[in-house]
Amino acid sequence: MKGRIFSGVQPTHTLHLGNYLGAVRNWVRMQKEFECIFCVVDMHAITLFQEPQALRQNTREVTAAFMASGIDVSHSIIFAQSQNRVHAQLAWILNCVARVGWLNRMTQFKEKAGKDRENASVGLYTYPVLMAADILGYRATHVPVGEDQKQHLELARDIAQKFNNDYGVDCLVPPAPVIGGPAARVMSLRDGTKKMSKSDPSDYSRINMTDDADTIALKLRKAKTDPAPLPGAEVLDAKGAVTAEAEAARPEAYNLLAIYAALSDREIGDVINQFAGREFSAFKRELTDLAVAVLGPIGAEMKRLLAHPGEIDAVLSQGAARARALSEPVLKEIEEVVGFLSA
Template identity: 55%
Template sequence: MRVVSGIQPTGDLHLGNLLGAILRWVRMQDEAECLFFLADLHSLSDFIDPKVRRNSVREMAAALIASGIDPNKSTLFAQSAVPAHSELCWILNGVARMGWLNRMTQWKDKAGKNREGSSVALFDYPVLQAADILLYQATHVPVGEDQKQHIELTRDIALKFNSDYDVELFVPPEPFIGGGTAARVMSLRDGSMKMSKSDPSEQSRIHLTDDNDVIALKIRKAKTDPDPLPEDPALLESRPEARNLVGIYGAMVGETDEQVLQRFAGQGFGAFKPALADAAIALLEPLRNRLVELRQDKAALDAILAAGANKAASLAQPTLDAAYRAVGLKD
């Protein structure tokens, strides 16, 4: 089993990234061969200052390692350091179809009414994503609900390529359900919206770099309702902010919503929020301290990324060579 996943190196990692993906990645390392990449090529779909982009790659690498990604267990690298990603993307553009890409929900959401003004990179994003996966003969890809459509597209591209060129080159990947349950962490200001680094309100999210006092303050100011916590999780369905905070607490301490409510049922948020803040600080403080250490040694981070890129490139080359041969670009 080989698992491939990536994350854009833009902005600080926040609690939603950690509970929703990164800690799941950490657990995956003991279940499968894992390749994790910093998707700096994908970040070209929006303009970012070049110096900011380069620094963000190191920053994200440091954050992932601080969170538990072990370069001795997994292959960690920057996407742009392996040119095979771009090369295979262009080959796959020959079999991907405009109609498929036009139907992608992410394209519709991000382009909105300004499709004519959006970048080609944003439109073609899913084909590069397919190349990221197919390049390594990945059998499984960890995805959330909002990414399942991308895996389906990757499967379509793989099957059409194999059919068009009469080869059995690409493995149609499956969604990966290992690594335990990924929490769906919502905004601290609006329980109906995902926690996001693009939200203009700093109060909506907790960064890995926030100090203990800031973490406690953000949780204290998190939006709630006046009712006490119930015994039955079903009673939280109409209370998105309450459901979010209960889910965050459970994800941090390794408990189900039922177990959390058994302990706090009947109590108001005046009692629950301090417990939530303590749990968040206990989880994030050691990660933050490790992150500060890693940031101070750019040479060590670059060495880790270079070693990961060399390994990834060696894994990718046979597939890229086979794709060149399949389409008639080399003998």
């Protein structure tokens, strides 16, 4: 094994195609190379108010998505963050290591808090420290991150290094990033300049992992395009990637082509050459067939699991026990380093 992976997803909405292509599918592949811990980060979710019953349902739904996508619970750990108190306890210690100036530089807090920053929760402000506790509490060596989380991972590294330096120990492991591959950033079906998001008010902006074949077909048929035929090899640079100028001119076209490439595990240049000069209507039919073939079985298994919540809860309970077994000795060592008396 190359090391230990830790990653998580907030249970705030239904997972969608962007989550699958950008994260979950890659996690399934990582199981062959890494020891993997996958967390439904419900403690992070409540930095913004969540309706309690919806939070419980969404936690089960995210877990079902992990399982249906191919995460092997006999090998990898799946659990809910709140099921392991180590996360909260370690976060407090790390809050006392992190500096206010570091948190003030976190751009995601500024984006989420908006202009009414004084009314944002303290949890939203210290969110990156809890994320550091998530990672450092398991001595994870690698963390899959997108562009929006790279700054938080750097903070986790800074906290680990400062703790080690302050106490003269080599206790916390600064984690390394694992940057997502092709199609790690899937864009909205309604606006190719915006990332596909769970929070977009239009359900037609995304393909949910629970969507059935008819819904997938409808959403792709309604996906925004432009009147020109699909582009050809002239838009590719010397490395076979789409030029920035071409992508900026037709963002929706390249988003759909990139989705096709990702779902078929091919390079974008190969897909562009295959469909060069074709009309969008014909391309969308082929994209629909591919999306249904890949996502259909996942959605069906998710629905089966969600109809049997006890099966999901058992997986989470077993995963939480395994997570505690890994993290409690780390917390105990940290508490001894800090100078806390044993319980």
